[in-house]
Amino acid sequence: MDQVEAWNTAASEPPPSPIEAPPAARSWLAPAAVAAVVVGAGAAALAARPKASRHAVPSAPARAADNTLAWAAPALLAGHPLRRYYRGRNLERAQTIEDLRAMAHRRLPRFALEYLEGGGEDEASLARNLAVLREWRFQHRSFVDVSRRDLSTVLFERRSTLPFAIAPTGLNGVFWPHADLQLAEAAAEAGIPFAQSTMSNDRMETVARAPGLRYWWQLYVFGPPRVWETLVDRARNAGCEALILTTDAQIFGNREWQKRTQSSPTELSWSARFNVLGHPEWLARGIMTHGMPRFENVVEFVPKDRRSLFESAHWIRSQMDRNLSWDLLKRIRNRWPRRLIVKGVLCLDEIVRCAELGVDAVAISNHGGRQLDWTVAPLDLLPAAREAVGDRIALIADGGMRRGSDILKALMLGADFVFVGRAPLYGVAAAGREGVKRALDILREELDRDLGLLGAASLKDLDRRLLVRTPDRLSA
Numbered sequence: 001m002d003q004v005e006a007w008n009t010a011a012s013e014p015p016p017s018p019i020e021a022p023p024a025a026r027s028w029l030a031p032a033a034v035a036a037v038v039v040g041a042g043a044a045a046l047a048a049r050p051k052a053s054r055h056a057v058p059s060a061p062a063r064a065a066d067n068t069l070a071w072a073a074p075a076l077l078a079g080h081p082l083r084r085y086y087r088g089r090n091l092e093r094a095q096t097i098e099d100l101r102a103m104a105h106r107r108l109p110r111f112a113l114e115y116l117e118g119g120g121e122d123e124a125s126l127a128r129n130l131a132v133l134r135e136w137r138f139q140h141r142s143f144v145d146v147s148r149r150d151l152s153t154v155l156f157e158r159r160s161t162l163p164f165a166i167a168p169t170g171l172n173g174v175f176w177p178h179a180d181l182q183l184a185e186a187a188a189e190a191g192i193p194f195a196q197s198t199m200s201n202d203r204m205e206t207v208a209r210a211p212g213l214r215y216w217w218q219l220y221v222f223g224p225p226r227v228w229e230t231l232v233d234r235a236r237n238a239g240c241e242a243l244i245l246t247t248d249a250q251i252f253g254n255r256e257w258q259k260r261t262q263s264s265p266t267e268l269s270w271s272a273r274f275n276v277l278g279h280p281e282w283l284a285r286g287i288m289t290h291g292m293p294r295f296e297n298v299v300e301f302v303p304k305d306r307r308s309l310f311e312s313a314h315w316i317r318s319q320m321d322r323n324l325s326w327d328l329l330k331r332i333r334n335r336w337p338r339r340l341i342v343k344g345v346l347c348l349d350e351i352v353r354c355a356e357l358g359v360d361a362v363a364i365s366n367h368g369g370r371q372l373d374w375t376v377a378p379l380d381l382l383p384a385a386r387e388a389v390g391d392r393i394a395l396i397a398d399g400g401m402r403r404g405s406d407i408l409k410a411l412m413l414g415a416d417f418v419f420v421g422r423a424p425l426y427g428v429a430a431a432g433r434e435g436v437k438r439a440l441d442i443l444r445e446e447l448d449r450d451l452g453l454l455g456a457a458s459l460k461d462l463d464r465r466l467l468v469r470t471p472d473r474l475s476a
Contacts, residue, residue, distance in 0.1 A: 069134070089431070091430075097427075097443070098402070100427050100435060100439055103426075103430035104429035107279065108175065109282060110261060111261040112174050114261050116429065118257045118258050121256060124374045125370075125371075129368070129399040129400030132379045132380055133379065138405075138454055138466060139467070140454045145457060146456070148457065151163065151447050156394070160417075161190065163417055164443070165195055165216065165417065166419075166421075167195055168218030168246070168343075169200075169425060171200075171201065173293025176428050177290045183436055184210040184215070186433055187214075190437070190440045190444070192214070193214035194210075195244055195419070205238050208238035215241060216241060216243070216341075217238075218343070219243060220316075220320065221250075222316055222321060223319045233335075242360070243336045244341040244363065245343065246343045247324055247344040247345060248346075249367060251322065253370050253371035253372065329359075339361070340358070341363055344366075344367060346366060346376065348381070348385060351385050355389045355393045361395065362385070362394075363396040364398065368421055369399070377399055382395065387414075394416040395415050396415060396419055397413075398418070398419040402420075402423050404445070404447035407420075408450055411459060411462055412463070424439045427439030454466060
């Protein structure tokens, strides 16, 4: 889900004083200055809106996107007992990642939600990432001692307490101030790697210093060679363990629902701006206090007159290397002395070629369903990829992992490790660092419980024969 995208919300300069709103915030709000006087009226209008039932069952359009299949539960009779996800502020009441997702939906304005949730075009790739997980069903073993369970695994000759890393994602500062650092600190506490995106909003040197962090850096190739060379050298000097080359975003995907929040390529629509005014908590904690986030790791390469949030993103997209070649991969391999991961590969022959060129791991990914639409899901390709490369390189599965059972399925189908993207983002969008911690705790608890229920004492005991593929009749 590592993206190069933004909205035109004006330049973001360091706040001059804690007393007044920073220039970026004033600039962003200037087009809506007239609207600001009706905040009270807007709040009243929001309060007066017809409210959905406190326990409403999702409507038909929402059902296809409901990864939990709660709408189809046989426990329901004509919509009863009445159920809903938790949307309040008490993290301890969040039982699942879907609860954190609902909390994030309550807090974020619509344009930020479209960035967080949306996919490319018809969102078929996004839907497939979720649907394929529902096609695999468990068979469990019963006569196994599961009184003690071990969720740790070894990747790159280092032990991770859990079999997943937080995936690289861009523009997280729109969800929570300094969200990249919040994600990194929570990952370090959980004992898992954190991968930071080129298009993140906190400087890599700051994030890399998080105590105890296994730090990975994701690289986009754009501009002249000195750009990627500088970023690679900075990552090495910051102590980065693994470099991730993303290959599937050299042309920007068509995120149509995100575009619908804009009146033009350079501005949010008036309806989106009014919607922002209805989210005072997000507004006050975010741009009114900190200003709009910037792409701190690459702003030095952007022309000085193009450094507003939208302009810099647009300029960087125009500079992406659309001739990403195997020769360039070799050059990066030669310059980078540590572990190298290639992310975004969906062809078996390219996965094999990566292994031949000395890549340490391939992250099989369709960019969270945000780039080319109607692709296969990573899990569609995973078993064949494992057979093709054997044990020569590690395979990392990416896309749609929101349950501990999802992660177990990926491991059983041949993955050595898993990337989780939106799951921790729901946490950070709901409550910052504490929200990320809750997301990781939920995944840990689900992994531990499901591993035992499956009849395995450790990840080493997982057996592909305990999975059965069945048609996904509920995803239509």
